[in-house]
Amino acid sequence: MGYTIAEKILAAKSGKTSVRPGEIVDAYPDLVMSHTATWRSVSVMQKVGASKLYDPDRLAVVLDHIAPAKTEKNATDQQVSRNFARTNGINKFYDVDAGIAHLVLMEAGHVAPGDLIVGTDSHCTIYGSLGALGTGIGYTEVASVWITGKLWMKVPETFKISLSGKLAPGVYSKDLMLYLIGTLGADGCGYKAVEFHGDAVTGLSVSERMTMTNLAMEMGVKCAFVPPDAKTEEYLRGRLDESKRYQPVYADADAAYEKELSVDLGKLEPMVACPHEVQNTKPIQAVEGTRIDQAFLGSCANAKYEDLEVAARILKGRRIHPNVRLIITPGSKEILLEASKTGVFQTLLESGGMFTNPGCGACAGDGGIMADGEVCLSTANRNFIGRMGSSKAEIYLSSPATLAASAIKGVISDPREFF
Amino acid sequence: MEQTIQGRAYKFGDNVNSDIIIPGRYLIYIDRERLAQHAFEVLGEGFPAKLREFQILVAGRNFGCGSAREQAATAIQGLGIQAVVACSFARTFYRNAINDGLPIFECPELYPDVQEGDSLRIDLAASKIHLREKEYAFPQLPDSVKKILELGGLAAYLKTQLHGT
Numbered sequence: 001m002g003y004t005i006a007e008k009i010l011a012a013k014s015g016k017t018s019v020r021p022g023e024i025v026d027a028y029p030d031l032v033m034s035h036t037a038t039w040r041s042v043s044v045m046q047k048v049g050a051s052k053l054y055d056p057d058r059l060a061v062v063l064d065h066i067a068p069a070k071t072e073k074n075a076t077d078q079q080v081s082r083n084f085a086r087t088n089g090i091n092k093f094y095d096v097d098a099g100i101a102h103l104v105l106m107e108a109g110h111v112a113p114g115d116l117i118v119g120t121d122s123h124c125t126i127y128g129s130l131g132a133l134g135t136g137i138g139y140t141e142v143a144s145v146w147i148t149g150k151l152w153m154k155v156p157e158t159f160k161i162s163l164s165g166k167l168a169p170g171v172y173s174k175d176l177m178l179y180l181i182g183t184l185g186a187d188g189c190g191y192k193a194v195e196f197h198g199d200a201v202t203g204l205s206v207s208e209r210m211t212m213t214n215l216a217m218e219m220g221v222k223c224a225f226v227p228p229d230a231k232t233e234e235y236l237r238g239r240l241d242e243s244k245r246y247q248p249v250y251a252d253a254d255a256a257y258e259k260e261l262s263v264d265l266g267k268l269e270p271m272v273a274c275p276h277e278v279q280n281t282k283p284i285q286a287v288e289g290t291r292i293d294q295a296f297l298g299s300c301a302n303a304k305y306e307d308l309e310v311a312a313r314i315l316k317g318r319r320i321h322p323n324v325r326l327i328i329t330p331g332s333k334e335i336l337l338e339a340s341k342t343g344v345f346q347t348l349l350e351s352g353g354m355f356t357n358p359g360c361g362a363c364a365g366d367g368g369i370m371a372d373g374e375v376c377l378s379t380a381n382r383n384f385i386g387r388m389g390s391s392k393a394e395i396y397l398s399s400p401a402t403l404a405a406s407a408i409k410g411v412i413s414d415p416r417e418f419f
Numbered sequence: 420m421e422q423t424i425q426g427r428a429y430k431f432g433d434n435v436n437s438d439i440i441i442p443g444r445y446l447i448y449i450d451r452e453r454l455a456q457h458a459f460e461v462l463g464e465g466f467p468a469k470l471r472e473f474q475i476l477v478a479g480r481n482f483g484c485g486s487a488r489e490q491a492a493t494a495i496q497g498l499g500i501q502a503v504v505a506c507s508f509a510r511t512f513y514r515n516a517i518n519d520g521l522p523i524f525e526c527p528e529l530y531p532d533v534q535e536g537d538s539l540r541i542d543l544a545a546s547k548i549h550l551r552e553k554e555y556a557f558p559q560l561p562d563s564v565k566k567i568l569e570l571g572g573l574a575a576y577l578k579t580q581l582h583g584t
Contacts, residue, residue, distance in 0.1 A: 024561055040449050040489075048577045065443075073447050122487040122511055138489030138515040139449075140573045147577065152563060186434045187481035191510050220481060222510055277434060365443045384438035384485060386461035 002252020004158035005225045006193035009133045009249055013116040014153075021157040021258075026150045031092075031110060032058055033119030035101045036065035036364075037139045038081035041120070044143035053088055054149030057243070060092035060119075061085045062104050065364040067096035068357070099332025099358035102126045102214070102300045107334050109239040113228045114249040118145060123300050123381065125221055128213040129206060130236065131228040131248050133193075136217075156222045157258035158193040158251075163200035165266030170416035172310070173208035174302055174379070174399035176263065177215035178271035182281030190220035192258065195251060200265050201226060206235040207306040214301045215381055218278040227251070270415055272377075273397035276385040284402065284414045294376040295320070295407040296388070297353075297400055298329030299363040302379035305335045305344075307400040312344040314404035314418045315351035321410030326353035327368045329361030353407075362388050370395075377406050424502045424522060424541040426474020428533050433479035437491040437512060440483065446490055454490050455497025470498050475541070477533045478505040483512020492519035502541055504548065504557075506530050517564055520572030524548065526557040 003011070003018060011018050014025035034041055038061050045051070053059065061081060069075035078096065085093035098104045102123060105111055113131030117124060120142050127134030137151065145151050161180070167173075181188070194216050196209075204212075209226040216224035226232075228248035236246055270284040297303060297311055308330065320326050328348055330336040336358050339345040349355065362368025363380040370376055370393035378388070383395035398406070401415035438461070445457045459466040470476075476495065482505040483491055492515045495503065503516065506527035516523045524541065529548055532555075533539070540549040548555045560568065567576045 024563070037446070043449065044574055044577075048574050048581060050577070050581055071447075077447065120487060122485065124487075136487035136511050138487060138492075138511070138518055140489060140518045141514060144518075144573055144577055147581070186484055187507065187509070190481060190507060220484065220509060277436075279434070382438070382485060384436050386442045387438050391461040391463070 001256050002254040004193060004251045004255045004257065005131070005195055005227065005249055006133055006156055006158055006223055009114055009116055010153060010155050012114070019155045021155050023155045024152055025155065027116055027153045028150045029118045029145060030058060030115040031060055031117040032142055032145045033060045033062065033101055033105060033117060033121070033124065034139070034142050035062050035120055036067065037120040038084060039077040040139035041143040041146065042080055042084045044140050045147065050147045053146050056089050057091065059090050059146060060105055060110055061090055062094040062098060062101035063096045064100045065360045066366050067359045070366065096359070097333060097357070099330065099335065100300045100360055103304065103331040103335070106130060107332060109236065109241040109244065112236070112240055112244040112246065113232065114247050118142070118151065122217050123214050125217045125224050126210050126214040126300060128223055128225040129209040130232055131225060133223045135223050156191055156193045158195055158255070159189055160195050160197055160257040160260045162198035162260065162262040163196060163265055164198050164262065165200055165264040166203060167265045167268065169419035170401055171268050171270055172399040172401060173204055173211045174215065175268050175271045176265060177212055178273050178281045178397065179268055180263070181215065181219045181279050182271065184219050186218065186277060186279045187220040189216070191222055194221050194224040196226050198262070202229055202231070205306060206231055207304045210304060211301055218381055270399060270402050272402065272412060273383055275383055275394040275396065278381070278383060278397065287396065287412050288414060290396065290412040291375055292324055292377045292406055292410065292412060293374040294368065294370065295324055295326045295403050296329070296362045296368055296376055296378040296380065297326065297403055298361045299380035300331060301381040302400050303329055303331035303335070305338045307379065308335065308339050308344050308348065311400045311404040312347040314401060314415065315408065316347050318351060318408050320352035320407040323410050324407050326351070326407045327356060327362060328353050329356045329367070330358045332358050365389065377403055377412060379403050422543050424475065426501060426539065427472070428475045428477045428535065428537045428539050429470055429473035430533055430535050431476065431478040431482070434481045434484055435478055436485035437483050437488050438485055440491040441488065441494040446488055449490060449493065451493055451497030454494035458494035458498055467498055470500070474499065474501050475539050476500055476503045477530065478503065479530060480506045482508050484509035487511040489515040489519060492516040492521045496521050504529060517568050518573035520568060522568060524557045526555050529555040
């Protein structure tokens, strides 16, 4: 019986020849990401009286939530993180200008197939879009990995999701994920690894794959993978940092999957997650006509260049509804730069949208807070109560295309009429 | 960690996410008291004050899902809650609770039988929860993980690893 991607990576990172689900190993991550929470891990180091890092080159620090600082407290916390990075010679330090940690680290070539990556963020699962095992941990545990280089990990069972067919125009991998989360539930893949397979995967861009492995978190996964292929290699060519090599890890043909399911992409339609749970998904027809006050094009799920481009294609030559504020928070500086070169930036501005600086933005409760009774349509990955300000506000989640169509109409709208 | 945890139970449903437990805007704090003041406040009137009358939280499936914020476990401890018993936990909350020294137990059989205010007794050595005349078994944590919890969390565990005390 063969092995899955998660089993192979966890075996390799714990110095074993093989591991099976349920086994607990001491694993040594290749990269430990900490974002705005970094100062908290620094405080843990002080508390336990540790000063030496296991390997400074394995640390990555990215200040992305609430960046730049909006209060003196934020500023002081960021100062602690910044000083920590400088004092300890952290080369992979990215300040408040860079963008969302996950996207910044992948763009900078710090994520390679087969890597084990942990970090202070649940959406570390996104690294699986490049074939790496990414998973979230708390800030105390991050400090522990900084000091000891390792953490205990349980080897998860793996689910195999096979994709066939082709997405219809106006339908995206975000819709696929909302469909899956709605069907399987918020813990449908609780503690499991998920591998996406099938002919249709090769047709999906790396950006679409990032959305998939990011959103997979919302069905409870520990990690999710798109097996590397020519598109992965192309994305990483010239990008991987000097310490990395392109060495994909694949599942064996006879790997043991706990569960297998398949989805025909051709049958999917635009989906929307309704308040206040991501699993509360509905096909677009069921929510069409719902008034929106704000449209947020942002987050690690869907504020990549392709996402902005999709929105711009729909908004080109059109104006957003006068009652809607369209807030665009690019995922990273690299994305914003590209958008400014290609005209996407201008198109989105001319349509009536506004840009904030790259980062987590409204998804982390920064620029774009909602008032009582307001409704936001967001391309993010969470619509939990109170996540964007008032607990009496409502958040719906959709693809960037649905968002753009809805911003024009002022109500949740089917994007397919624009294709 | 005490060998017996006893107290009145407050009951939640499924999928209580960590944004509900502690909203993102309070993650600028890491101390228990400060966080506890805002724990579960999005649930509306009476929260979190009413939770201070309970010592054990009982929940359905996937408790603590969503964000990896460790303060979810810290905030619950700040309320004076001594243990959480759920049908299942989201993995980030599970790890954070252990690392924060908050005892957690998976026991789906108990859930349907518990009413708000019921008195529970959790016997750690016997791996049993007592409710009225009935007892419910829960799986033991792996030894290495149990050690972290017994010392009161990962920071304390690290201290003993680093300094031997």
